[in-house]
Amino acid sequence: MLFTVLSLALGSGGLAAMPVPAEATTVFADRIYTAAGDVIENGMVVITDGKISAIGVAPNGERKEGELHVAAITPGMVDLSSRNTNMQTVEETTEVSAQYHVADSLDLFDRSWGRQLKSGVTTVVANPYDNNCIGGFSIALKTGGEPSLEARTVKADVALRGSFGSQPSGKNHPARRRPTDFYSRRPTTRMGVEWVWRKSMYDALYAEGNKDRAFDGVEQLLAALNGEVPVFAQAWATQDIRTAVFLKEEMAKEGKTKMRLIIDAGAEAWRELDFLTRTGTAVVLPPFASDGRTFDNAFYARDCAAKLHGAGVPIALSAHNDSSPGHSLGDQAAFARSGGLSFDAALEAVTISPARIMGIDRRVGSIEVGKDGDLVLWNGTPFELTSSVVGVVLEGELVVDPR
Amino acid sequence: MRPQATILALASLACVTHLPTLGWASLAGTTPLVTEDEDQACAELPTYVLRAEKLVVRPGKVLENVSVLVRGGEIVLISPEIPLPEGATEIKGKVVCASFMDPWSALGVDSNVLNDKSLNEEARVSDALNLYSGDFLRQQALEAGVTTARLQGGYRGSTGGLGAVVRLDPELDDPSTAVLLSDANLGMSVGLTVDSGARLVRGADGSLQFLSGDEPVDVFDRVSAIDKLISKLESGAAYRQAELEYAHKLDEWNKEIAEQTKKLEGDYKKAKKSRDKDVKEAEEKGKEFKEKKYKESRKPKQPKQDDGKAALASVAEGEIPLVVEVHRSSEIRNLLERTKSFGRLRLVIAGGSEALSSAKELAEREIPVIVWPALRGNSAQDEFASDDLSLAGVLAARGVPILLGTGGRGEDATRDLPLLAQMAIGHGLDPEVALRALTVDAARTFDMAGSIGTVELGKDADLLVLDGMPLMPGTNIEHVFCGGRLAVSNKN
Amino acid sequence: MKNQTLRTLAQIAVATSLATASIAATAAQTNTDGNVVVKAGKVITLTGETIENGTIVIEGGRVTAVGKDIKYPWDAEVKEFPNAVAFPGFVEGLSNNGMDRANENIDVAAFLNVKDSIDPVSFYFEDALRAGITTINVQQGKDCVVGGRGYVVRPHGLTVERMTLRPDSGIVISAVPKRGKTRATQALALRQAFGGLRMYLEELVQEKKDGKDYATREALYQGREPDKDSVKGRPMGGNSWKVENLQMVPRWEIDEKQLPMLEVVEGKVPVYLYCDEPADVHTALKLANDNGFAKRTVLVLGPECWKAADLIAKSAMPVILTGSMKWTERDPVTGEETETFVPGVYAEKGIVFALQSGNSSAESLWYQAALCIGQGMSREAAMAAVTTIPAKIMGLEKRIGTIAPGSDGNVVIFSGDPLSVTSHVVKVFLDGNEVYDRATDTRMKHLSTGAQPANTASSAELIEEVHKHDDPVVEEEEKIDAGENKKDKDKGEHEEGDGHDHDDDKDGHHEGDGHDHDGDKQGN
Incomplete structure (x- = not known):
């Protein structure tokens, strides 16, 4: 089930909050470093059938039990x-x-x-x-x-x-x-x-x-x-x-x-x-x-x-x-x-x-819609020795679970 | 002989009195010997009641329809009827017997120490145990029914140092709890091939040669090996002798000096007067005063302390057994001959592939032989012609006390001990003798008979619950108790 | 003429006064008397809150005040670092570097002392300053049975005496088998070392006794008063085994090789006990308990010792963690790999632990602490493990590890958060004296940018010189054909490697990250 791609405006603001899809791997993070030119605060990435189907700002409100939330996400x-x-x-x-x-x-x-x-x-x-x-x-x-x-x-x-x-x-x-x-x-x-x-x-x-x-x-x-x-x-x-x-x-x-x-x-x-x-x-x-x-x-x-x-x-x-x-x-x-x-x-x-x-x-190489769903989940700002990789998603499958 | 503890622990008495009406227990009607607190503490120890259709107390003594109460790691009661105490687990089984001991094992010995060719007599294998790894091997040994083992290091060298008896419980990480006896024996070996490692060397003509690494020991080296062993024992005996003599001489000297001192004290006044006179005289005459020279007998010199010789001394005096790995018949004969003069020596032969030729003397002198019933293929041992699976049976038939072990070289061999015992039975070893070898005889040879080897009051709870007689084909082990802990449970 | 002379004199006078003034000015700038005031954008004191725009006043080599807007003498030398972070400096709880060799060949060498072996100009101390380490406990290594005594030093000074912060800071004992020994023979040697001490002392006492008794009998025989007792010794102290009547032996008569061992048994000196495997921990604890130094023992542990953590927790001994912080083990039956974060185990069990720098200069204390935080440890715990805890283990917590009134004037100026990989050490003050300045650190420049120091054989200026005499520019084709035969333009730039071919670790020959450990050590 593919979700419609929502608009991704560069920079702050302009990112509409999306509903959380039901059948896919979704990861939430304080910051998403897409390597495609932008950094998304309080974002989420949705992966369906192994490919990234949506990236955007996460819906407001309390995080639900069992949801995958980390400090930062980078591409695999x-x-x-x-x-x-x-x-x-x-x-x-x-x-x-x-x-x-x-x-x-x-x-x-x-x-x-x-x-x-x-x-x-x-x-x-x-x-x-x-x-x-x-x-x-x-x-x-x-x-x-x-x-x-x-x-x-x-x-x-x-x-x-x-x-x-x-x-x-x-x-x-x-x-x-x-x-x-x-x-x-x-x-x-x-x-x-x-x-x-x-x-x-x-x-x-x-x-x-x-x-x-x-x-x-x-x-x-x-x-x-x-x-x-x-x-x-x-x-x-x-x-x-x-x-x-x-x-x-x-x-x-x-x-x-x-x-x-x-x-x-x-x-x-x-x-x-x-x-x-x-x-x-x-x-x-x-x-x-x-x-x-x-x-x-x-x-x-x-x-x-x-x-x-x-x-x-x-x-x-x-x-x-x-x-x-x-x-x-x-x-x-x-x-x-x-x-x-x-x-x-x-x-x-x-x-x-x-x-x-x-x-x-x-x-x-980057978190963009259509590319493989390979993500690295971090417990802090990436590329600092004080942070480390706590989770890995490979083509949509959570192979290393931070929870 | 080392004193063997057979005292019933007070706690176990307490545990007994905790029970309500007893059957034929001779303690019925006695006044309680312990306080309520001890009683209470007792009640919290893990408790099991084993109900056996057949209880093999020891091979040859089988009781029918008996229950065994295990509490706090010990066998506390054996009786036809034992009511189930609160909190205790009941286990029913066809056969209950003592678990097995491997008297020639390497399970848990640090590999560097196992292969060390230059250990000395006072080195202890209990310092070199590896209890943090290899747990799965210990678990497999337990599942096969082997709960204790005698370990030894340095099998490649002429001396293996002091061996230890160890409980093979994977939950025990602390040597102080796993080691049951830290100086169980002294180990030595005679005439083994030396493994110098497979390698390529260049011959004198420039060609490459492959050496397998198994080099048989030179015949003359072999002959001298026994000489060395005997001279070590003699030096140990001499050391002990020297110690005793010193003690005696010191005693005498002390007495002599005491008497002399008394005498001197008595003569002091006189001596003082005489000296004062002499001093005055010398002053008047202008001469230098010389003191009288005092002579006394020298204090005897203490022999230098040598732990190695002390270990050898305790072997020579029979305090701990000496396990010698030796295979060739000529060497066994030589060894037996040369050790005749050590009256108290407790010799145990390990290996003994060609021991048949000395069977008569071994039987007469009651020297146990630890047989390793293995399927050989290892080139190092191929030179021993008669090491086959029937060795144990043949020796036992001639009256030689035998034990069954797994060679003390590879860690994973101990779990196969019952299997090897079964193979030996299949090649002529009497089943009862085999079971004795694995339980009570092994314990007795290494001074552990007070704690393990039979199912008797006060001993440690090292037990097997089986669905048939032990070591019989088709018998399965259902439960294994290791030091009172239910370590293996294959049936609910 | 007279006017000329007068004018000249006046000129000389002015010149002299100017000169004096400038000398005075310069003198103030290169003052090394331990007085300085440091102002920084952030001051991390490690005694509580971080101070924004804080001031540290150091007088006579000691911190006298630290805070915001505090008063200091009008003529104090003030150093300002408005965008930087001031930090007390990292503390190395135990190091085997900076010496000629870490161990001697002798088994029991308690009489040795690292002061005879520390090399003040070793690169190790320079690198320590670059990494922000201000105190180092130099001790012998683990290739021994009983080693010698160590020193706590500052990584700056031309002689060991000037570097010394505390002499005789501890003695080293190793439960790890020395080269050539196995665990059995090592344990034996350890027991025999202390057993030997006991026998030796008992012999000495016995000799004295015998001598005294003999003297008494001789006097009785000769009819005079026996000589007066001149007992100048001390009874044996400590709370383990004792040799009775040791006071009969004056301490100076005890062999200098055995005296340090006696002090260990009397509990007078800290003991650093090396353990590599969990089984070594048992040997170590038994030895310490049997010989009375359990309360003074610091365990120095290899990575696998986490398996004995419960035992260590019970002993309440502080530990120093060495080696890799991740322990990987492969189950011999299932083949599954499990990873354990070693410092995390100790933190969880409440064991007091300090971290140790790794082997290369980059794997320094900041790096160890940062990695621990990455693995989930709290920042406070990780920071303490490289500052206040090793200071406490050494008994020097009042002097080092924090910036507080009374502590040594050690301040490290970082360009940012000390644990961030993008920060670097800008300046280091030890006892109020500036001992390191990154701006003049030529080796650091070389490492960072490849720049050669001026006037050296491969410096840019000399290369320019060489190229001045190159052949004239030729046609493009020929030039490329002759590409490999070009004049030794390259030669000069390749010499600084001095021929180290790091085949083993750097060319991709390694097949793993070297942390493959089978659960079963027999190699099955």
Whole structure:
């Protein structure tokens, strides 16, 4: 039973009180942060058949027994770098495994999904583990609901994942005297990693016109070069971010001007903003590091998110599979605020901005009529350490009950 | 021998007098021995009346149509007719018997301590109990009818330290309530294989080799193991001896000194006069005055306190039993031979896979063997040829006192004890002997016979209510009482 | 000429007076005698109401008055923070940081003292000031049987003496097995430590007695009066086991390694008892009760100890909570995960508890208190657990933890609510002296913005210098091809990492948040 959509005027006043619908999930809150540009005081959200059907001001009067009322509601959070995949999700027999889909090796019964869901992350992008230069296709999916890919997928093949820097070469070593194991192979340095990327891209370019030069994964690489899927590459340090950006510009010179680039874990992205702004690259940021030290010697300044946002770079925050108090995605937004990011930008950085970056914002990322009914219920002002997630609604189902 | 408490608690007397008319109870007509307050407190303790068609007091003594009154954790009355007191729960059952004890268990021992190869004799497993986790294992043990166990640490090393008897109640988190006897025995082992962990090593030629980790102990090490054990016992005995000698010598010295002091006191005046004279003389002559040199016999030196040796001493003196895990027949023979000289030693053999060859001597010396009737497949024990399910039956038939245990290595083995006992029965063990092994014999061997093991007045209420004779196929356990608490109830 | 000289003299005179005046002015600004008046938009005293636009008067290092519109000397140095919050400063109830190493290898090392190990210039103390912590109880760690004595210090000062607030603030005992020991051998070692003390003292007394008796007999034999008794000892105090006639032994004759243990049994020194597992709590309580220091014991608990909370409540001992505040356990049979909010359990049972900073500098006391509030604890309880309660546990509640007349002049100026993630510490006053100023904190600037300190190898100015000598701009294609071969413009900016490859925790290798605990420890 769908309810009629009531008008939603921006700003205060002008919001007509609505009757409470009988058959749907309804949540009341002192403040609703929609991430669509407005904050509603004393509001309510109605979800019918898993989609948001109405948002508005709650009817006046005493709250009834058993009604769901919390201090604040935000959209379900989106983590683009969930990192709850493991060795099983990367096919290390070759450094370039573009043809593999991480969705084929996900274990939906793993407890990490439930933990992320409890911390307020309703949508994640699961990526192949970053031991390969080009790992394969990532998938955007919900962290809860029926444990099947059909039920949980938000968007399959959402990005082509890869990595720059030292992780893809981390396990490889040069052959000493005799090759003693499978990992006696290249690349063993970051320049080797860059070469592997370059070579695959050029091989794909050559194969485009020439069927004889086709190889496994060529279609996927071409899809990335032609901009059909974004390239989602891990690059912690400045030099690796530059490498990624230069490759994109090089491909643009070769005629592939539609290629899209998203940097994951761009800890040093704050150093050279112009590379990112001139190429329209989006950046996903890693979790807060108290002494600034992160992987690959990258220094993660605390105002990185604020700086990037100020320069107009689309940003998203990520929690790297840590849902414990003080480390979950909501807390990452809090720490970004402590580095100078405004409250509104912090809210967007964990909701609508990652959704937009990955092209899944038609379904998730904000509280708007027609989008999935994914809500996070808070016991105080969100993105403060003194508040925490007390409830989660996933597609209309109350999976974590604050009462 | 350790004194075994068999005194009826005053409270239980009070509980008895709380009842109205009694049947054949010999206490009929006695004047009340307790105050009204105690009476009242008694009435509030959880009370049960078990009505049994058959009461197995102990294997071999079965009473028909008897009731048992359980109150405050104790068996307070056994009588053909017991009226149901107010607030008490009545439980009817076909058979009531004492619950089982696992005399060779690891349930609740901290895993670091269980695997510690370097424990010393005075280390206590009661310091290393893990009562906050593994509750589901204890519950499963209770459901199988096992309510107490003797625990031991360090089974991988030559010494396991002091073992403890523990009640397996998952509700007990406090060691001081769960431990029934904190120094029940000293544990040692001889000739076990050593597990050094499975691993890959590179051989001299550069090839990779896989080592399973189970390395049999060198023959010469095995021989010396018994030597070490015996010399430890001897050092313990020597320590006790030294203590006694010291006490004796000190006594004598004290007497001697007392006499000497008396004498000196008597001679004091004379000595003073003589000294004064000498002092004056020296002054006049201008010479330096030297005091007379005083000599007396030295005080005897106290032997250095050593808790480990003290533990060994109490073993050598028979105060606590010594449990030795040993399997090979040659080692058992050697052990029996070498321990002959310790007249008071209470030896218990654990494992005894090849004990048959020494059955005569074991029977003569009444040395119990704790048999672990397990289905072996573990490579570490495969070298023991005759450890099969019929071992218990065969030894028992030759008159060797046997107990049944679960090996003291894995925590989850204790719940299988009754099952293993049934398998042993199926392979020739007399059912009555098996039941004795699980109840009264285990309790007696470890000095717990005053509290558990049989259904008798004044003992702890560790009871099973079954729908058939215990350890018989097809019998189900309906209720389990653990320390007087109805811990398992499978039937309303 | 004379006029010239006179004029010059006059000029000199004016110059001198000006100079003197300016010196005087500067002297007033850098005064470090502990006198200051602090005015702030909000003053949190933790003794009651928060004062709006309040004033704190500190004289001689102590707070003499706090309130609204109070009088202060006309020539006092006034520091105004109209939009900021003044706060008494957080109190760290127990810390193992700031020392060379937390423990020695020796099992029973009661004779050690942290004053020999505290490093006043350790980053830890700097970071403490940045996080608004003004008092720290530095104690040895738990890798021991009996450890040494600790100190309560301020996180500022060039020498340990100048940092000291209270020396010999407690001794450390550990029920947690030391490395190389198991629970059985640790419990044994603990008993033997005290048993050893008793034997040692009894031996000493016996020696004295024997010596005295011998002397008496010798005197009798020699016919003279026995020497006068020169008993200079004290009888054994405390209310547990006693060694009779200990007064026969002068205290200085007792081995210095055993003397601290004796003081523990006599109940003279606070004891910090480490427990990691609930079973350790039983060992700890038994030890404390058997050896007379139960009333002076503070339990330092790991997260799992909440399971023994009833026992702890009965003992009425205060506790310091360490480690993670959420305990996750997986039921070995059903596979279900249960989460317990650990401080909540203690709060519910009425146990007095203090919180401890986590391991990284961000997981400081404000962070712990804020997270507790997020998990449902009241603000008052959470705030007390990081201020007034640890102060009381240390016995210093009259001096630290609050801003009240008589307390130490410790004031931390926060840019906002001390527990908000967006607030930061602006200034810190210790004993009325300004010891931290965020504006001049180069390390904080570096952490916040990546800015390099001026005149260092990677500073912006020097990079400019380097680029002055770059090759002339080339064609775009070539430039991009040579992208990876560009001059070492990047080199300088990557050196500050000094080669720490944090593979383990930072590159996404971890598969969980590390809080997976099976209910059954055997790993079944």
